[in-house]
Amino acid sequence: MDRKDVVRILEEIGLLLQIKGENPFKIRAYERGARAVEMLDEDLNTLVMEKRLNQVDGIGKALEQKIEELVTTGRLRYYENLKKEFPETIFDLLKIPGLGPKRVHTLYSKLGISTLGELEYACIENRLLTLPGFGEKVQANILKGLEYLKRYREKFLLSDALQLGHSILSRIKEHPRVVQASLAGSLRRRKELIKDIDILVSSHHPEEIMEFFTKLPEVRDVVGKGDTKSSVRLENGMAADLRVVQPEQYPYALHHFTGSKEHNTAMRHYAKGLGIKMNEYGLFADNTQNIIPCKDEEEIFQALGMQYIIPEIRENMGEIQAALEHRLPDMVKEEDIKGIFHVHSNYSDGVNSIEELAVEAKKLGYEYIGISDHSQAAYYAHGLKKDDILRQHQEIDRLNSNLENFRILKGIEVDILPDGSLDYKDDLLEVFDFVIAAVHSRFSMEKDEMTRRIINAMDNPYTTILAHPTGRLLLSREEYPANMEKILERAAERGVYIEINANPHRLDLDWRLCKLGKELGVKFVISTDAHDLRSLSHGIYGVWMARKGWLEKADIINCLGYHEFQDILRAKRV
Secondary structure: OOHHHHHHHHHHHHHHHHHHOOOHHHHHHHHHHHHHHHOOOOOHHHHHHOOOHHHOOOOOHHHHHHHHHHHHHOOOHHHHHHHOOOOOOHHHHOOOOOOOHHHHHHHHHHHOOOOHHHHHHHHHOOOOOOOOOOOHHHHHHHHHHHHHHHHOOOOEEHHHHHHHHHHHHHHHHOOOOOOEEEEEHHHHOOOOEEOEEEEEEEOOOHHHHHHHHHOOOOEEEEEEEOOOEEEEEEOOOOEEEEEEEOHHHHHHHHHHHHOOHHHHHHHHHHHHHOOEEEEOOEEEEOOOOOEOOOOOHHHHHHHOOOOOOOHHHOOOOOHHHHHHOOOOOOEOOHHHOOEEEEEOOOOOOOOOOHHHHHHHHHHOOOOEEEEEEEEOOOHHHOOEOHHHHHHHHHHHHHHHHHOOOOEEEEEEEEEEOOOOOEOOOHHHHOOOOEEEEEOOOOOOOOHHHHHHHHHHHHHOOOOOEEOOOOOOEOOOEOOOOOOHHHHHHHHHHHOOEEEEEOOOOOOEOOHHHHHHHHHHOOOEEEEEEEOOOHHHHHHHHHHHHHHHOOOEHHHEHHHOOHHHHHHHHHHHHO
């Protein structure tokens, strides 16, 4: 059993114990254990074989035995017996925003609710109103959450879909009968939420490719299997489609099956006006079978008199006209990012030390890192008091004196309070190199009130960056109500940078708003919101959202080198 499965099982045990109403210390032991296994620098199997698990902080004797049982046998009797105490559907309830294990415990123990359908029916009958810790507002939010789930059912995070898609694609490419292969569909366009994995292959032997694909170990069910197309359901519930075309058809098919549908429709309409028929099989001149030869997608666009349109922006949002006029932006690339912001250390709720984070960031090719732990209002995240800040800054000064060709910037993620003021007074904010302002509470404010709150925060002269501007958590929480156009306008006026939060669960700012912000003159910053070493590499997800939002290198402030960025920060403070 691999580390990912062990982490998942330990987390599920913790959740089930909470639903059961068990001792908090026992629950916390499994939560800490899951985190410890997740953050291991060594191979889990090696640690188990060498009997060194007990040396890992957060893993006690009892937990060590359970992990050993999992790794060596692939199962855990304690986990299996615990699951038998609850219906299989109990975890579905935890998908509802704001419905944590304690409330699920109440629902299950008091009303016997274990499915989403039972929960919805109970809400309709107002049966939750008298339960302790619920009431009218909570019930209304649960109904809202149920609607959200229905809307996004069978959708997956981009990060999860990409990992699985690339795993399947890499093995398909190794097949001797495959000429070319690529991801297609929304995954190739880097949409933030993915419904299915589309894979396109060119081969002279499609039947062999179909046989190979449908027998991959990730496949749970074969939905359909044809001569050139097969559809399967993967073990994680995601759908995957494979199409096989002849090698000479591949460029045309790749464009077609990348989409989007709206982009393809507009492209065909434009081609028709030129007397060209366009489909997945080719470009045909004068509505005949005379194909216009193209060896790749770039030549397809050239044949139509256009700039090449990158997959990320094929959404029919002005890209065709811009390509015809040869005014498409030169989109930002991963290698353009020189520094990374919004990084949490073990001073608040991060796992790693500042030094560990700095060393890893330098390894990843960055020139600087912006440490930004939580402010004091975030008590749940061990927010920093004044003494903590002074101690942290002394450590950063010491580290900077020893680092070569790399700098650590002193930042803070400060809470925006309900009235729009910041969690620290200006005399304390003044000591930071940069200040990230963020909403972490009262998400259900009225739209106008939330808009005023955020604008007030941006009006503070020490606010440098507005973090995760809409507050969304993909597949978990919708954005809070706010007039984003007004907020972006004020950001442009005040010179506040808008964050593109690259955490795969956020991807906030939405790429559609990136495009609007650019038009309004906003400057952006791509941040990881990293809480450990691994998530420092999540910057690429922010880059993809920026590319989808038509952003160039000049639009993103951390494409500047350290000294250039420092000059800008100093100028903002004058």
